[in-house]
Amino acid sequence: MKNALIVLFVYFFCVEGFAQIPETQKYLLTTKSNTFGFSTISFLDPYLSPLTYSGNGIQFNHESRRFLSLENTNISIQKKYYLLAGFALNPPQTSSMLYLGTNYSWGMHYHFRPIKGLQLLAGGSWDIDFGYKYVVRNINNPVNVDLATNLNLSGIAMYDIPLRRRTLRLQLAVETPVFGWMFVPLAGESDYEMFDLGNLSNVSHLSSIINKRGINPKLTIDVPFSRTTWQFGLSYQKLKYKANDMVFERNEFSISAGTTFDEISFSGRKRHIPQNFISTNE
Numbered sequence: 146m147k148n149a150l151i152v153l154f155v156y157f158f159c160v161e162g163f164a165q166i167p168e169t170q171k172y173l174l175t176t177k178s179n180t181f182g183f184s185t186i187s188f189l190d191p192y193l194s195p196l197t198y199s200g201n202g203i204q205f206n207h208e209s210r211r212f213l214s215l216e217n218t219n220i221s222i223q224k225k226y227y228l229l230a231g232f233a234l235n236p237p238q239t240s241s242m243l244y245l246g247t248n249y250s251w252g253m254h255y256h257f258r259p260i261k262g263l264q265l266l267a268g269g270s271w272d273i274d275f276g277y278k279y280v281v282r283n284i285n286n287p288v289n290v291d292l293a294t295n296l297n298l299s300g301i302a303m304y305d306i307p308l309r310r311r312t313l314r315l316q317l318a319v320e321t322p323v324f325g326w327m328f329v330p331l332a333g334e335s336d337y338e339m340f341d342l343g344n345l346s347n348v349s350h351l352s353s354i355i356n357k358r359g360i361n362p363k364l365t366i367d368v369p370f371s372r373t374t375w376q377f378g379l380s381y382q383k384l385k386y387k388a389n390d391m392v393f394e395r396n397e398f399s400i401s402a403g404t405t406f407d408e409i410s411f412s413g414r415k416r417h418i419p420q421n422f423i424s425t426n427e
Contacts, residue, residue, distance in 0.1 A: 182402070186201065186231045198241075252268055301318045347389060
């Protein structure tokens with residue numbers, strides 16, 4: 146009888162112990178947000194026109210952030226990509242500009258937690274920026290391409306605001322270019338001269354805070370509801386750069402809304418799907 150009780154005790158201990166492993170095991174989550182927005186935009190591009198074009202556009206913005214590992218929760222990896230389509234007019238409204246732009250960035254931040262509910266992130270990012278401008282009435286040079294890559298400094302402040310029924314998250318992110326490369330053609334040089342004749346002299350330029358300055362602050366608030374968390378945001382971008390005796394400017398102010406969520410993936414030999422997760426492959 147005594148041996149039987151010992152066997153039963155060991156059995157239930159092992160069963161309960163292994164049953165609790167999936168519940169207590171920690172998983173590395175990726176926080177993602179997808180937002181759509183409306184923008185007011187303005188461009189100064191002396192290669193296409195001496196006038197500033199102003200108008201409106203629509204944008205899509207995707208961001209993701211996760212910690213480097215389960216053991217290191219002080220360093221996070223952030224990925225972002227951004228799409229913008231806009232339409233602008235010159236001041237007398239005699240000519241229009243079509244703009245299509247995209248930006249992809251990858252960065253890392255170190256997390257400081259000075260007080261409960263507040264996180265301060267400091268780090269940097271690398272990005273690739275591409276823009277396509279088309280001016281309808283410009284016959285000789287109707288198109289110009291913005292192509293650049295930058296190393297940026299970035300900082301983020303996140304603060305949790307506890308309310309009675311939910312906790313809001315307020316976030317302010319700021320980014321500025323420091324060093325990089327950009328494509329700027331000579332004034333009056335046509336696409337035929339550059340690409341068909343191969344005249345690419347003086348189109349490649351290094352950039353720094355001397356000839357390229359910008360700032361991109363973004364303020365967002367996450368509001369959790371019963372089944373989703375919505376993100377609302379305001380952002381502003383101001384960029385000014387010089388090359389080939391020309392000064393270029395790009396300004397954008399946006400309002401956006403979308404959802405934010407946590408995601409986890411299981412793949413390979415070391416990250417099997419736990420028993421308390423259900424897969425459509427089963």
